[in-house]
Amino acid sequence: MPFKKLHASIKEKLESLEINTPTPFQSKSIPLIKSGANIFCTAPENSGKTTTLLLTTMQKLQCEEVGTAPRAIILVGDNEKAKALYDTFNEYTRRTSLRVYVCDEKLHIDLLKSEIFEGTDILIATPQIMNKLLLLNGVNVTQLKLFCIDDAEFLSQKTPLSNIMAITQSLAKCQFVIYSEKMHPFLKRFESYFMTNARTIGL
Template structure:
């Protein structure tokens, strides 16, 4: 079972959340993501995509803080989704040393830069905000291990698409995991750029 092969803290949090058995999507996706491959995760709402995103990041970071630069980045569509995901992450990172930070376009970029500089492990933000941080040298990706994109359909919009392309061109090496309800030709096109040799995990309705 995927949960039983995860870090002990994650297993404890799953019990606390009263989640005993993985969904079909989680059973298929977690081992592939753990392998380090780039992955397209396609599944309907309610399949456990967001929980999978959180669990695999915690597993990758071994549930402990290291250094100052983010080792995992999660990109979401907007401020509301960023804050909601941040609150969910906090439920899973309790009793760990992991530092989770949330940023978004409405938060002044200088505030984000100074707070990130103090040291974080997981950065939750939007593509536009992340791109702006890059342009102002406000975030380092030297330690980045995993970049996940939640509900990635929003990336088909030109401004968001351009932002993710700019971001990934600035990252030397990391694992990419993209979660979406359905594949779109624009998302598939990422294989030509940063989703090299991506695995495809798909669960039908």
């Protein structure tokens, strides 16, 4: 079972939540994400995609803080989703040393830059804010291991899509994982840009 091969801190948290059995999507996706491949993860709502994102991000970072630069970046469609995902991550990482930071769009960009500079392991943001931070040298991406996009349907809009293209051009080599309900044509285009040799997992 995928859960049995995860970090001890993750297994402990899952046991406390009485989550004992992975969903069919998690059984298929977690081992492949752990392998380090670029992956399109497609499954209907309530298939366990967000939990998979949480678990595999924690696993990739081995549940411990390292340095000051983010090692995982997660992009979402809007500010409310960013804050909701931040709250969920905090619930899962509470007994680890992992530092999670959410870029609240309501805060001034200089404040975001200074708080990120203090040190974070997992950075959650919208494409607009992330692109602005990169343009202002507000985030160090040299230590990045994992770049995820959650509920990627929002990329059908022109502005987020162009922001993603600009962001990924700024990144060093890392693993890319995109979560969506379906394999949309606009996502397929990423194979020519940053989703090289990507695998697709679907339900």
